[in-house]
Amino acid sequence: MLEIPLLLVVIIVVALIFDFTNGAHDCANAIATVVSTKVISPKVAVIMAAGLNLFGAFLGEEVAHTLGSGIVNTDMVMGCQALVLAALIGAIAWNLITWYFGIPSSSSHALIGGLMGAAVAYSGFGTLNGPSIAKKILLPLVLSPLAGFAVGFLFMSLLALGLWKVSRQRVSSTFHRLQILSAAFMATSHGLNDAQKTMGVITLALFIFHEIDTIHVPFWVKFICASAMAAGTALGGWKIVKTMGHRIFKLEPVHGFAAETSAALVITGASAFGAPISTTHTITACIFGVGSTKRLSAVRWGIAGNLVVAWVLTIPASALIAALSFWLLDLMGFVQ
Known part of the structure; x- marks a missing residue:
């Protein structure tokens, strides 16, 4: 009979809870613009995002x-x-704090910070894979929002150039339909990048518990992680939808299409490279880039300042919570 350590079962369950909160927290990444421009109803948008998050999780x-193995x-x-x-306790705690206040922070960086904080608490900074963190975590942390802003600005500028003779009514009508495709692309890319993060954590746990010999994701891990994220997406994150869809600048269908397509391109490229970037950072930066083509004053830059503060705090805050959690678990006798 197969015997699975109870602590491993607890870790897998907690990881799936994180994945669920990740789906709920980051649901806005895929549907904020399509809901705010009233292309489709929130209910239909959430169902579409949940299904495509599930599909995207199996693509790599x-x-x-x-x-x-890279942190x-x-x-x-x-x-x-x-x-x-x-690590998971630190990530979930930060996710819930930012979800409660409607702040579009990064679930990805919360998980990364949690792993780093717990590892350092266990045996110092030598436990961290410095070169990999620099190349695949810190560099994409800086570049992904910049790339999102640049791609969003460029893509929207090209659209505006090609459509300058077309009536506003016709543009709105055309992109009212096309935005469904861009939202679908965004939801798929979100599943491709974000669901894999929990897969990696569960795989690391299986390796630590000697259940697998190498860092390779079993199919059943892919399935349960994809399902948990899809279920979380179905719950939705309406406070964050409101922030991203309404408070940055007033979106029209063409803006939503440009922002979603730009973000999906950046996220898909990062996923192929193996970089666990923040889909929240990316889509938000794309919205700022798209909005800036209209005029700089059209974007509420005060919101950007608040978001940047949350982004900067995420890794150290989740790392601190994870370290404190590790020491508490040590006191309770869970650390061998």
Whole structure:
């Protein structure tokens, strides 16, 4: 009879809870613009996003490998079975705090910060895979919002150039329909990048518990992670939808199409590279880029300042919570 350690079961359940909150928290990434421009109803948008998040999660595992072996040195944390649990507690806590206040922070960076904080609490900074963190975490952390802003600005500028003789009514009518396709592309790319993050964490836990010999994502892990994210997406994140869809600048269908398509292109490219970027950072930056083509004053830059503060705080805040959680688990006797 197959025997699975109870702590591993707890870790997998907590990881799926994180995946669920990730889907609920980041639901706005895929549907904020399509809902705010009233192309489709919130209910239909959420169902579409949930299904395509599920589909996208099966399209690759490069990001999962980065989370599983590119943040902590697996040989140094091999005996620490509570590390992943502490990391997840830190990520979930930060997710819930920012979800409650309607702040579009990064679930991805919360999870990364949680892993880093728990690993450092276990055995110091030497547990961290410095070169991989610099190349696939910190560099994309800086570049993905910049790329999102640039691609959004360029894509919208090209659209405006090609459509300048077309009546506003016709443009609105055309992109009213096309935005459904861009939202679908965005939802698929979100599943491709974000669902893999929890896959990587569960795979790391399986490796630490000697259930697998290498960092390779089993099919059943893909299935349960994709399903949990889809269920979370179905719950929705309406406070964040409101922030992204209404408070940055007033979106029209053509703007929504440009922002979603630009973000999906950036996210898909990062996923192929194995970079666990923030889909929240990316779509928000794309919305700012698209809005800036209208006129700089059309964008509410005060909102940008608040979002940047949340982005900067996410990794250290979740790392601190994870470290405190690890020390508490140690006091409770869960650390061997």
